[in-house]
Amino acid sequence: MLIRVIGFACTALLFAAWPVHADVLIKNVTLYDGTGAAAVPGANVLVKGNTIAAISTHAIDAGGAQVIDGSGKYLIPGLMDVHIHVRGGQGGSVMQGGQRVPTADFEAGLRALQGYLYLGVTSVYDSGNNPDFIFKLRANERAGEIVSPRIFAAGGTISVPGGYGAGLTALKIANWEQGKKDLIAKIEREKPDMLKLILDRQGLYANRAVPTMSEDIFHKVVQTADEMGVRTTVHVSMEWDADMAARSGVSAMAHPVLRAVVNDSYIKELADRKIPIATTMTVFSNIARVADDPSFFDNPLFKATLSEEEREKGKTSERQRYITSGMSGMFQLMIPYAKQNIKRLFDGGVILALGTDRTDGPTAHQELELLNQSGIGPFDCIKIATLNGAIYLGREKDLGSVETGKLADLVLLTADPADSVANFAAIDTVIKDGVVIDRGALDVPANRM
Numbered sequence: 232m233l234i235r236v237i238g239f240a241c242t243a244l245l246f247a248a249w250p251v252h253a254d255v256l257i258k259n260v261t262l263y264d265g266t267g268a269a270a271v272p273g274a275n276v277l278v279k280g281n282t283i284a285a286i287s288t289h290a291i292d293a294g295g296a297q298v299i300d301g302s303g304k305y306l307i308p309g310l311m312d313v314h315i316h317v318r319g320g321q322g323g324s325v326m327q328g329g330q331r332v333p334t335a336d337f338e339a340g341l342r343a344l345q346g347y348l349y350l351g352v353t354s355v356y357d358s359g360n361n362p363d364f365i366f367k368l369r370a371n372e373r374a375g376e377i378v379s380p381r382i383f384a385a386g387g388t389i390s391v392p393g394g395y396g397a398g399l400t401a402l403k404i405a406n407w408e409q410g411k412k413d414l415i416a417k418i419e420r421e422k423p424d425m426l427k428l429i430l431d432r433q434g435l436y437a438n439r440a441v442p443t444m445s446e447d448i449f450h451k452v453v454q455t456a457d458e459m460g461v462r463t464t465v466h467v468s469m470e471w472d473a474d475m476a477a478r479s480g481v482s483a484m485a486h487p488v489l490r491a492v493v494n495d496s497y498i499k500e501l502a503d504r505k506i507p508i509a510t511t512m513t514v515f516s517n518i519a520r521v522a523d524d525p526s527f528f529d530n531p532l533f534k535a536t537l538s539e540e541e542r543e544k545g546k547t548s549e550r551q552r553y554i555t556s557g558m559s560g561m562f563q564l565m566i567p568y569a570k571q572n573i574k575r576l577f578d579g580g581v582i583l584a585l586g587t588d589r590t591d592g593p594t595a596h597q598e599l600e601l602l603n604q605s606g607i608g609p610f611d612c613i614k615i616a617t618l619n620g621a622i623y624l625g626r627e628k629d630l631g632s633v634e635t636g637k638l639a640d641l642v643l644l645t646a647d648p649a650d651s652v653a654n655f656a657a658i659d660t661v662i663k664d665g666v667v668i669d670r671g672a673l674d675v676p677a678n679r680m
């Protein structure tokens with residue numbers, strides 16, 4: 232086993248100290264449990280193994296547990312980003328022996344994952360990636376072989392030939408006879424946590440129209456996945472497509488509709504069906520912003536977790552690509568509608584879950600900022616960034632809140648998150664699966680400064 236670990240995580244990544252389970256008692260902390268309940272001052276939270284064993288405002292006997300003094304501090308559930316694409320794989324490809332193959336840079340992926348953990352994100356849902364890459368990382372994470380947030384993953388996305396997102400590793404369904412066989416084989420082989428379907432006709436500004444899945448096939452994919460016990464999420468950008476997906480029984484939305492003001496009927500439909508939405512304003516906001524002002528790559532959270540080279544790339548070649556492709560200009564037009572829609576979805580009772588559609592930890596904090604700018608208060612952002620993420624993944628029974636019996640994914644903050652969303656980054660301690668993460672040993676630039 233050890234040989235396998237070393238063989239895989241060959242270089243610098245091994246300096247992240249190996250986690251050791253010890254029981255932990257967090258004493259006298261102000262607790263936000265993530266359910267939307269008010270703050271509980273003077274709370275004691277006992278973690279035994281990987282589980283939250285007891286919560287009380289009365290003294291709890293520490294027994295042999297490690298005691299963390301929570302005085303003047305704030306405890307929230309670990310943050311969840313339910314729309315990411317782990318760096319190092321994504322939709323990229325490289326030429327290898329005269330053949331185009333999907334990229335799988337495990338070192339880049341592990342560094343990115345440790346950046347999430349460093350910034351308090353204890354669960355991520357990768358909503359489309361090279362299956363060989365992401366499911367290997369997921370297996371390593373679940374076996375405790377790498378220090379990483381919990382990884383939930385879709386693997387390759389599901390589209391149609393020539394459609395949006397129909398990259399190298401996508402399942403491209405041309406007809407249902409073959410598509411059904413391929414889908415069942417994919418689910419049996421990869422055991423995705425949640426499938427990602429693409430429903431996007433494009434045809435707006437710089438993006439020419441492309442074919443998309445028919446309602447009939449979309450419905451059959453969702454139904455087949457459901458019968459096999461697998462949740463589904465869908466990439467949509469227009470209300471009529473999102474509406475069709477909702478009526479077809481999709482479990483969750485990978486994006487809100489952001490390109491136009493949404494109708495009340497649509498908001499009501501999502502609220503009634505309890506279909507959660509990954510908020511994903513950051514992807515659009517960053518691509519819009521970077522054209523005029525790429526300086527956010529120099530903010531402290533980016534500096535702490537992204538290498539100089541990665542930040543430089545964001546400010547130069549990636550920026551240029553977003554400008555040239557017309558994406559920056561297009562997304563600049565969308566942002567006001569995005570913010571307006573997010574607030575209206577929130578007010579209409581739709582379950583919003585924090586998602587960024589990005590590849591790095593700092594963006595989860597940017598998403599909180601955008602939610603706040605949309606008119607959602609910092610207190611309400613706690614639930615959006617935690618329990619609602621678990622609901623999105625269908626994992627609310629064991630994740631997403633600080634409740635007895637749930638898995639111990641926790642973040643201890645030195646400033647009150649209900650006062651300001653910036654305080655979600657005032658991180659003192661991160662606990663994942665009952666293990667106190669040695670943040671000083673994670674492979675992030677902050678630890679090399």
Ligand SMILES: [Zn+2]
Nearest residue numbers: 314358359588
């Ligand atoms: Zn995405």
